Amino acid sequence: MPVIERTAQLDPGTREQNLLAYKQIRDRVADAQHLSVHGAPERSVAKHRARGKLPARERIDALLDVQSPFFEIGQLAGFEVYEEQLPSAGLVTGVGLIRGSLCAIFANDATVKGGTYYPLTVKKQLRLQSVARRLRLPCVYLVDSGGVFLPMQDEIFPDEHHFGEMFKNIAEMSADGIVQIAAVMGSCTAGGAYIPAMCDETVIVRGTGTVYLGGPQLVKAATGVDVEPQELGGADVHGVISGVVDHIANDDIEALSMIADIVARGDRREVRAPSRSPRPPLHSPESLDTVIPASSKTPIVARDVLAHLLDASELVEYRANYGRTIVCGTGHIEGYTVGVIMNDGVLFSEDSLKAANFVELCSQRDIPLLFLHNVNGFMVGKQYEAEGIAKHGAKLVNAVACARVPKLSIVIGGSYGAGNLAMCGRSIGPDFMAVWPNAKTTVVGSEQAASVMALMKIESARTRGTPLTEEEIEEIKRPIREGYDRQGESVYVASRLWVDAIVDPVDTRSWVSLALSMLPRNHGTTRFGVFRM
Known part of the structure; x- marks a missing residue:
């Protein structure tokens, strides 16, 4: 097979400048990745652990096979998008091996805004569901969410690619034989209650997991009755009386083990082997x-x-x-x-x-x-x-x-x-x-965008008989150029x-x-x- 011969490399001076510039870019990315993975408030994480609950990423680690890679999708979602930080958009998603089978995994992060759904949280869940449907991957939902982030409901609830589509996807994938499994590991409130209710098989954790269409506050407001979360929608309610869930676990680890057992009962979606033995490039x-x-x-x-x-x-x-x-x-x-x-x-x-x-x-x-x-x-x-x-x-x-x-x-x-x-x-x-x-x-390069917009204003000023100076033209170009560079x-x-x-x-x-x-x-x-x- 023909070997590619390298033809050029950066000269020493340019290379030194390049390495410095690239380091700054990499540092920016590394900071964003660190905040996306570790950016939840310490107080929220401590409160979460005090309830005996594992953080979202630890749940995934415990669920995956030993040494299974986790192909994460959308790690940086939500970074510097909203007024407050939303690490990984409050939802960790990706693909990994459970009992030897590739699975799509969705883990709400309750340490980030209570695991509520922002617009990008919804988009992220829909993105992995589309991957799972195309690749026919079993879906595992580790649910711990307060439902829709109410102040932004107009960007989350009403439209065709909003919150409701995730339930439509669950129904359609189940109908198509793509297994849907849920573990209720915390709150599962309002519309979010339909995730475990619509899945093929569901586990709930006693003492921490709850499922209800209306939480204690809503029940109090609507009926005047005080009710505790576990009394309203805990494991004993839904595992013994209502039949909303199928299995009761005593803690997160037992729930994740049950999920792995459920995955193992189905057909394995195995990884595809390479067509030949790997060989390293001649140039590292x-x-x-x-x-x-x-x-x-x-x-x-x-x-x-x-x-x-x-x-x-x-x-x-x-x-x-x-x-x-x-x-x-x-x-x-x-x-x-x-x-x-x-x-x-x-x-x-x-x-x-x-x-x-x-x-x-x-x-x-x-x-x-x-x-x-x-x-x-x-x-x-x-x-x-x-x-x-x-x-x-x-x-x-x-x-x-x-x-x-x-x-x-x-x-x-x-x-x-x-x-x-x-x-x-x-x-x-x-x-x-x-x-x-x-x-x-971007749709065009920053300089081209700035030049096009400037030419329009130059022509308009010429028509009015008030031609622009070079300084005025640069003042038009600068914010456009900077905006395109930032957005790109x-x-x-x-x-x-x-x-x-x-x-x-x-x-x-x-x-x-x-x-x-x-x-x-x-x-x-x-x-x-x-x-x-």
């Missing part, structure tokens, strides 16, 4: 800093990056001499076969046709696709429009959207506008999507669940291989839409 991923600029405005040499990511640095390139600003080819990552599509410049018509054909080939051969974004978009100008770049670009978007092989998408530099769509951005439906810490993604940075993007994770370049091979191990060879038969010829 740890030295990627020598070829990756910290700034997304600086070009990244595609083949140099691939030399650090692919097994044995080997790539069978497709049409290497045609459409030269996009690299397509097959290789392996940790032994898993992948079809790689990576930008090496702006997209022209030839690049679109080449990549669309490559997607067709991979779809026909059940080869998973890995998209590595670093693209400003499609080439613009009179000549290119006349050549039909719009219809050629549409062919690529069509092919990517319709391909039913596994699709992974990673923004490693910039990813802007229609280039993001062509490279399987979030809206096109990759199975999983990540960004590198240095990455940027990796932490901002991840905190809003526009991607599933921020992945460091060093960890990219592990993230890709773990994702591929969970994905089937295909998601059904590929049928493409009409290609405009």
Whole structure:
């Protein structure tokens, strides 16, 4: 198999500046990750433990098989989004092995706002449910929630992709034979009570677990009757009298053991083995800093990056001499076969046709696709429009959207506008999507956005007969540029669940291989839409 030869690296001076800049970016990401995992108020955590309850992440650790990885989705969700911090949006979600079976796990974090659902909490739960449905993963809900965060009910309750959709998903997945299991490990209030009530099988923890449509306060307000939580909806009520739950556990650990036993009784959803033995790249991923600029405005040499990511640095390139600003080819990552599509410049018509054909080939051969974004978009100008770049670009978007092989998408530099769509951005439906810490993604680059907005104001001022000075033009551009730069940075993007994770370049091979191990060879038969010829 052909070996990729590195062609360039940053000169020593640039490399030193780059390492410093990249360290600052990594530190920003690390701070966000730390607060997302450990940011719950100490007082809330202490109160939680005093009740004999394990924190959400410890529950997951106790539930998973020993040495099972946890493929977390949306760790940074909620970071710096609301007026108050909402670590991991109050819900820990991901995929891991329980008794040898891949399962989607949802764990409310009651130490964060009582585990109540904010808009991003709902979005995060729906995101993993969509993954579980597509991959047919058993769903395990570790419930400990006060329900909807009432001050924001208009952003959580009424609409089609709001709170109610999670119950619709539970019903539909159960009907489709995708097992739904719940453990009531704390409060399960109001609409949240329907999670355990709708699941196939449910466990409740005596003394801490409660299920009720209206809590003690609501009962008092509605009827004037005082009632204790356990008396209203505890384990003895629902495990002995109402039949809302199926099993009673004495503590968290026993409940998690019961959940594992329930999972073990069903069909195992096993991981997929690699097609060959893994081989390390000839160039270590740890030295990627020598070829990756910290700034997304600086070009990244595609083949140099691939030399650090692919097994044995080997790539069978497709049409290497045609459409030269996009690299397509097959290789392996940790032994898993992948079809790689990576930008090496702006997209022209030839690049679109080449990549669309490559997607067709991979779809026909059940080869998973890995998209590595670093693209400003499609080439613009009179000549290119006349050549039909719009219809050629549409062919690529069509092919990517319709391909039913596994699709992974990673923004490693910039990813802007229609280039993001062509490279399987979030809206096109990759199975999983990540960004590198240095990455940027917006509808256009910050400088282009600032220039377009400034030109509009310049033209308006010229029409009025009051032309703008250079200083006034810069005053128009600066806030637009700064806003786009902030909204495009990796932490901002991840905190809003526009991607599933921020992945460091060093960890990219592990993230890709773990994702591929969970994905089937295909998601059904590929049928493409009409290609405009």
